[in-house]
Amino acid sequence: MNQAIKKATDTLTIKYDKSTQLQGITGSNNQEIAPCIYEEISYVKSLNQFIIKQQGLYGILDEGGSIIVETKYPMIGTKYYVGNILEEGYYIQTEEGLGRINRSGKIIVEPKYNEINSKENNFYETETWSYDSLKVIYNADGQKLEQNFNMLNEGYLYKRVNNRGIGRIHELYNKKLELINDKVKMNYNSHYCHGYMQVTTAEKEGKSYFGFVDRQGKIITKELYDKVSDFTKDGLAIVVKDGKMGAINSKEEVIIPFMYDRISDFENGFALVFKNKLWGAFDNRGKQVLPTEYEALSKNYGEGFIYIIGEEVGFVDSNNHRYQLTTKDEAETFFYYDSEGNKASISNLDQAYPFLDKGMVACYNNKEGLINTLGEVIVPVKYDQISTTILGGIGYVKKGDFWAIINELGEVVTDFKYDLIGFLAPGYCVGKIGNKCTLLSSKGEVSENIFDYIGDKDEVGVFWDFGLHYNAYVPVSSFDFSTILNAKKFKNIHSLEINKDKLYFMTNLGYVDTNGSITEVINPILSPKQATNLIEDKIPLIIEDSGIVSLKNKIGKIPKLLLDEMYYVYYVEVHQKELLNTMLHYESSFLIGFTGAMMEWALYRVKDVAEERINFNAYLQRIQSLYIASFNFDYLTDEYDWYGGFNEFIVENITDAKEANKLEYLSVLDYYVYKLCRFKIVSNSARKIGLNATEMFSLVRASLPKKYQTLFEEWAYDVLERAKPHCFTSIKDFYTKNIPYDQRMDQLVPREFYFDKEYKWDRLENEKRIKAYLKQASIKENPYINHKELERNPISLFADQ
Helix, strand or coil, X not given: CCEEEEECCCCCEEEEXXXXXXXXXXXXXXXXXXXXXXXXXXXXXXXXXXXXXXXXXXXXXXXXXXXEEEEEECEEECCCCCCCCCCCEEEEECCCCEEEEXXXXXEEEEEEECEEEEECCCEEEEXXXXXXXXXXXXXXXXXXXXXXXXXXXXXXXXXXXXXXXXXXXXXXXXXXXXXXXXXXECCCCCCEECCEEEEEEEEECCEEEXXXXXXXXXXXXXXXXXXXXCCCCCCEEEEEECCEEEEEECXXXXXXXXXXXXXCCCECCEEEEEECCEEEEEECCCCEEEEEEECEECCCCCCEEEEEECCEEEEEECCCCEEEEECCCCCCECEEECCCCCECCCCCHHHCCCCCCEXXXXXXXXXXXXXXXXXXXXXXXXXXXXXCCECCCEEEEEXXXXXXXXXXXXXXXXXXXXXXXXXXXXXXXXXXXXXXXXXXXXXXXXXEEEEECCCCCCCECEEEECXXXXXXXXXXXXXXXXXXXXXXXXXXXXXXXXXXCCEEEEECCEEEECCXXXXXXXXXXXXXXXXXXXCCCCCCHHHHHHCCCCCCCCCCCCCHHHHCHHHHHHHHHHHCHHHHHHHCXXXXXXXXXXXXXXXXXXXXXXXXXXXXXXXXXXXXXXXXXXXXHHHCHHHECCCCCCCCCCCHHHHHCCCCHXXXXXXXXXXXXXXXXXXXXXXXXXXXXCCCHHHHHHHHHHHHHHCCCHHHHHHHHXXXXXHHHHHHHHHECCCCCCCCCCCCCCCCCCCCCCHHHHHCCCCCCCHHHHHHHHHHHHCCHHXXXXXXXXXXXXXXXXXXXXXXX
8 A cells, every 4th residue: 555544533534645755634434635745744632623734834724624724834833831821722933933823823922922921811921032022912812912011810900100109100900901090009919819909009218018909990998008918718918017917808997906926817717816925816807716825826727726835735716715635534535625524516626626647646644645536546545655647557656765667557567676767658657777767668667778867866757847837747858748858968868759650769779669679660870770671772883883982082171161051052152053053943853862862972982981880771771761752752751860970989989080081971961961851851841952952962072082073073964964854944943931842743753863874764664663662671661761651642653554
């Protein structure tokens, strides 16, 4: 057959004519919807439309093959950041800049901006990167507003004008662009909240005073306040006057008098007040329900507060009646009782204070145990100390000088042998004996001595902050939680990583899963364990024939500007200006693969030292991940925060200056690629990769003797020339923080293309080689690849009809 196809939907198929290498669309019963006249076609599922490419320009077809947008734009893309678009449509790009069109092809934002950012689902705010540029605003219908408008929330706008009295003020406009106020000034905190917005109402002797306006722009406050906070759903705002805090309602009636040093936000109808180092409470009607006599008070969770006065800790209701957690049956059950033996009018203990998980500490005769929300004992009250709760089925208890683990049934599952135990995550603890720590679960020990000693003598695994105002456990170090430990002080911390689907613990052995097993994905720096399936890509013939493999001479002098990321851009714009200008015209997908190919030149340049001194396969994995990313950016992961280079252990064991020099160089390159992957491709827009590829070219070239610099340059320019008919675009890419790069129309380039001068470009052959590349067993063990995304969203390839 002279055609290949790939399914777009159950009834729509993209077909590929092998003789012309052009694409078209067919419907049910093989009915032609669009002839094979397009260089590229991509189906947009969310819009049920097709992006088409013809003679290097892009347009749009509907599902019936009708032209919605002629092929006239150098770029059309659908990828966007969540919350950053107002209508169903596309980003477009011309020589002047970026814009937007809706699904009908109507221009919503003219294509001439560097940034397009939506605000509060009402307007697009645009800007160009020039010194005198002004932000231009468009609404969702494509109406262009005056250039000096600024956006607020809920569809409100303002613009700066010079006016009498307070000098430079702002004009406030509603959604209909009607002027509703010209006597106030917006400030950093100005936005509508529960019907009102805080504004600057006056400026005297260099000091600003604040008040509020309603949705009609009417100023609702007459007093001048030092500070204000937003109105709450109760219709109240905490404000400061003459240095003291109080609260007002929307009629500016005083709800809490101006006499307090601190006032908490209203929650469940109550706010805490603080004066003379003591706490009290008001309700939202202005009644003081608790006098300011408590050393500490919790939030009100609906029925009352937890309080502290001296050594007394208990529950106080909104009538200022106090209760203590005690037992009436010799530690069989516990509840809150007052001094006369009356039970608090709550049905469950968590109505007084929410449980973290299962269990709350109860004390009797200087011993501790845990009770449930009904006050029933779930861990006997017989231990010297006990964990604050059962967290994920695990807790810990102390007898004498040592600690042990208990499960959710209160059963002791380890010996009392640990100096300290702390929660690490729900279901997991870490126990310290001497200077080593062990991973513990509700079944006991998981792995022995896998953690370095963490923190000081009183800290292990987790630092608990279980105060009366908040309750939380904070891991020592993780991506999803903040830490209150000083990272500079505790340099030997190994981190708990709480990933989306699984917990991993980073140890000296690599990454240990929650069963204590080394995972397939191992730490390429610290782990002595090698991957089961090594990458076995042969050294490209062009590199081997060049004589570059394991050159014995020292690494050439790397320009200092290339060793400081602050000056990367300056260096290439000055010293590689022509090449940079060329690179910025190529598709990002090609450039990422090209960067991987240049990385191979660098790696094999120092192969002898790298194989002996470091995890050589880890470098190959990094390069492999670049090729994989060139097929789909989402195939990269950012879950593992490591790179494969030089570490202190290696430094200490190298005496040969040439070897050290080579590995330092390789480390610089790998760290550069690490940042490229993690912060440009995965976490950012993947734009301006041409700049990064030019920087990599400069880093690789600088390390070579002049003879080999020429060979490397000839190879690089040959690759660019051969890729030009397929991956070169008419416009240069530029960086924009609000618009991600859309890879869907980029060409797929196999690894072989970069190293074979005689490689004949053929779409189906390319896809065949890429399909084989993705089947390598080594990919399953690559820590830099998002394996779930690779499985969930495979590349759509043509198949013979």
